[in-house]
Structure formats: C-alpha cells, structure tokens
Amino acid sequence: MTIHTLGSENTVLSKFIAEIRDKRIHTDSMRFRRNLERIGEVTAYEISKTLDYEQRIVETPLGEASVAMISDRVVLATILRAGLPFHQGFLNYFDDAQNAFVSAYRKSTKDGKFKVKVEYISCGDLEGKVLLLVDPMLATGSSLVLAYNALCERGGQPKHTHVAAVIASEQGIDYVRKNMPAETTTLWTAAVDEELTSRAYIVPGIGDAGDLAYGEKI
Template sequence: MTLHILSQQNTVLNKFIAEIRDKSIQRDSMRFRRNMERIGEVTAYEISRTLNYSPRVVETPLGEATVQTIDDRLVIATILRAGLPYHQGFLNYFDDAQNAFVSAYRKSTKDGKFTVKVEYISCGSLEGKTLLLVDPMLATGSSLVLAYNALCERGGEPLHTHVAAVIASEQGIDYVEKNMPRQTTTIWAAAVDEELTSRSYIVPGIGDAGDLAYGEKI
C-alpha cells in the first residue's frame, strides 16, 4: 500500500493547511470551507497524475488535436457532513465523476467510549471503477473503513481505491493499511500528525472539521 504525504513538498498546499489549522483564521467558516475545497483540488490534481490515460482526437475550429484523457471511471465518495467541502474540491476537477455519500456518526456510551454507526448510503455501482474515498480527518480510521465496507456491500468492489485525507493520524493510516486491500489501495494525506486524544481527536489537528465548516452541533 502506497502512502503520499503532500505537505512534505513545499507548495501552495501548505498555505491552505496553515490556514485551516490557525485558530484565528479557521473561525471564518466560509474561508475554512474554501480552504478545504482547495486542498481537495490540489489532492485531486496529484491523484490525476497516477491515473490511466489514452489518446483522444478532438476537432478544433482549425483542425484536429490529439490529447491524453483519463480512462478511469471515477466515483468520489465522502462521509457526511464534514467531508462535503473537501469532496467539492475533487468534484471541481473530476467534474464527470459519479458521487457517493455515507452518513456515519459516533455513538457515545456513558464511559466515554464510542462506536461508529453507518445510517445512510447513496451509491451507484463500483464494479470496474476507481473509488476516491475522501474524508478530511483520518483519526482512528474506523469510520473510513466502515464506510468503505458499506460502499462495497452496496456497489461492489472497485478496481482501485484512493483514500484521501486532509489531516491523518499515524494510527489512522496504520488501521487503513491493516483493514483495506493492500494491493488496490493508495493513501493520500495533506499532512500527518502523531497524536490522538482519549476521545480520538487528532493533535495538533484542526478541531472538529464539521463544526468549523457548518457550525456547532448539539
């Protein structure tokens, strides 16, 4: 399984990461959403470099031109609600992709522990397609793996899966590597943090991505 950490290169991506981490800037929910979207766009571009292409002849007003176009049939999937701005960044670039959505949430118990529940899935066929499973925060990895399994149960097995996260924990990456098909999965993270709190929040992370994008929930 291949892991790409995009912040290891000095690009404009690091500006967007700095702004979503900065507690004084991230209070602007519109700017936060746009930065998540831009990180999705940059990640989509990087993923596009690894896809399959073939030549296509297009007719211009003055003749014909041969261009390389993507062969992969793409499906972009995210977990509601936090993933929506990030998802939109991918859709801006892969604008003819299919889309899939999973509703998953943490069900807490009195002792402070929690389990992840999947409630809703909207998904077409994944057979013979390339799945882009995008989730801004890859913390424990359990929500993402549950979402992947639910999507496959509904839509079938994709040819290849690209897991993309804005901020990932080392523990979350390790969980995905152990619980998803190693030969057909690639992980992309804009940044990787080492620590998880007892409530499974990434440190230093960014806080709650869904609340920052759309307001606090009760």
C-alpha cells in the same frame, strides 16, 4: 499500501494547511470551507497523475488534435457532513465523476468510548471503477473503513481505491493499512500528526472539521 504525504514539500498547499490549523482564522467558516476545497483540488490533481488515459481526437476550428483523456471511470465518495467542502474540491476537477455519500456518526457509550454507526448510503455501481474516498480527518480510521465496506457491499468491488485526507493520524493510517486491501489502496494526505486524544481527536490537528465548516452541533 502506498502512502503520499503531499505537505512534505514546500508548495502553496502549505498555506492552505496553515490556515485550516490556525485558531485565529477558525471564526471564518467560509474561508475554512474554501481551504478544504482548495486542498481537495490539489490532491485531485496529484491523484489524476496515477489514472489510466487514452488518446482521443478532438476537432479544433483549424483541424484535429490528439489529446490524452482519462479512461478510468471515477466514483467520488465522502462521509457527511465534514467531507462536503473537501469533496467539492475533487468534484471541481473530476466534474463528470459519479458521486456517493455515506452518513456515519459516533455513538457514545457510558464509559466514554464510542462506536461508529453507518446510517445512510447513496451509491451506484463500483465494479471495476476507481473509487476516491475522501474525508478531511483520518483519526482512528474506523469511520473510513466502515464507509469503505458499506460502499463495497452496496456497489461492488472497485478496481482501485484512493483514500484522501487533509490531516491523518499515524494510528489512522496504520488502521487503514491493516483493514483495506493493500494492493489496491493508495492513501493521500496533506499532513500526518502523531497524537490522538482520548476522544479520538487528532493533535495538533484542527479541531472538529464539521463544526468549523458548518457551525457547532448539539
């Protein structure tokens, strides 16, 4: 599995990452959502370099021009709810992509542990297509792998899968590497953090992305 850490270079992406981490900015939900969206746009642009293209002729007011157009059929999928602004960033660039959504949640047990449950799936045909599976936080990796398996069970096997996260833990990356097909999976993340808490929150991370984007849940 190929892994790209986009934040390893000094670019404008560093500013967006800094702002989503900064607790002084976390009271501004609109700014938080917009930064997730912008990180999605940057990641989408980088992924676009790896897709297949074909030359097409378009007519201009003065003649014809040969242009390279994406020939891959792209499916953009996310996990509700935290994934929505990140998803929108990708959709801004892959504006004609098919969209898929998965609802997954952590079901806590009495011993303080939890299991991830997939509750809802909206997905079309995936056979032979390029799947972009995007979720801001790749913590343990179990939610993402469950979502991937559920999507494939419903829609078939994609030609290639690009997993995209804003912040990924080393444990999450390792879990995805072991539980998704290595030859047809590429992982993209803006930053990699080392530690997970006992409740599977990434440290230093950003906190709860869903709460920061849309308000605390009860």
